[in-house]
Amino acid sequence: MLNTEKTPEATATATVAGRAHSERIREMFARIAERYDLLNHLFSGNTDKRWRRIVAKTASEKFPPATDALVLDVACGTGDLSLQFKRDGFRRVVGVDFCRPMLEIAARKAEGKLPLLEADALSLPFADNSFDVITIGFGLRNLASVEAGLNELRRVLKLNGALYVLEFSKPVVPGFSQLFQFYFRRVLPPIGDAVNGGQGAYVYLSDSVQRFPDQKELAALMRKAGFEEVKYRNLTGGIAALHTGVRSR
Numbered sequence: 001m002l003n004t005e006k007t008p009e010a011t012a013t014a015t016v017a018g019r020a021h022s023e024r025i026r027e028m029f030a031r032i033a034e035r036y037d038l039l040n041h042l043f044s045g046n047t048d049k050r051w052r053r054i055v056a057k058t059a060s061e062k063f064p065p066a067t068d069a070l071v072l073d074v075a076c077g078t079g080d081l082s083l084q085f086k087r088d089g090f091r092r093v094v095g096v097d098f099c100r101p102m103l104e105i106a107a108r109k110a111e112g113k114l115p116l117l118e119a120d121a122l123s124l125p126f127a128d129n130s131f132d133v134i135t136i137g138f139g140l141r142n143l144a145s146v147e148a149g150l151n152e153l154r155r156v157l158k159l160n161g162a163l164y165v166l167e168f169s170k171p172v173v174p175g176f177s178q179l180f181q182f183y184f185r186r187v188l189p190p191i192g193d194a195v196n197g198g199q200g201a202y203v204y205l206s207d208s209v210q211r212f213p214d215q216k217e218l219a220a221l222m223r224k225a226g227f228e229e230v231k232y233r234n235l236t237g238g239i240a241a242l243h244t245g246v247r248s249r
């Protein structure tokens with residue numbers, strides 16, 4: 001029988017590789033932080049704003065803002081998703097990210113209305129069962145381990161709390177996939193690099209989207225991590241998807 005248990009050496013190597021990955025990601029976002037919002041809205045033709053509105057609206061169907069649900073926005077970056085929740089009437093929203101320059105921009109935009117914390121999504125500084133709603137927008141793809149990230153998000157979610165994952169996904173409209181790949185591989189990287197002074201961040205974006213699980217695979221990973229009622233909704237023909245899952249035990 002195949003032994004899937006890791007030796008201590010393999011675990012240590014994975015941890016070292018994970019740390020190096022996190023460090024690279026943090027440095028990359030620190031370098032592009034000042035131009036992140038501009039490029040996001042420009043490259044998506046502002047569609048990213050609509051996607052975030054859909055996340056907040058979907059969450060408010062299960063947790064109407066009047067219920068005072070406690071919301072944690074993980075990998076909040078410059079705060080756009082957290083602030084969308086605030087605009088939609090959620091009073092108790094906390095943003096967490098491990099990249100200080102991204103958080104500084106979030107703090108500027110939030111004008112004191114959003115508690116922000118510098119912390120790693122893989123090791124959140126919260127007790128088990130803390131939040132009613134957890135969101136992660138375009139963040140899961142960047143973690144050293146998607147599985148470890150999902151486990152950690154589930155840990156801090158309350159019973160009957162829900163997770164909302166907004167992430168790039170696999171287009172489902174025929175012909176769209178090729179167009180999307182061309183845009184991500186050929187159009188975004190040179191423009192992104194020109195604006196950011198050749199940082200390679202948009203080559204990384206394209207590669208990471210390529211490697212990330214598709215809609216069904218991510219749903220399966222969420223179930224494996226213990227989420228229930230896992231569903232997804234394709235956004236803009238599957239360019240992005242919103243996955244939801246509930247912690248019911």
Ligand SMILES: C[S@@+](CC[C@H](N)C(=O)[O-])C[C@H]1O[C@@H](n2cnc3c(N)ncnc32)[C@H](O)[C@@H]1O
Nearest residue numbers: 029075076077097098099102120121137138142
């Ligand atoms: C593409 S941005 C998304 C920001 C924001 N959620 C949005 O919707 O625009 C990804 C963010 O994930 C953060 N991030 C990546 N890995 C992380 C980790 N392990 N812990 C905390 N934040 C992380 C980065 O610092 C970056 O701000």
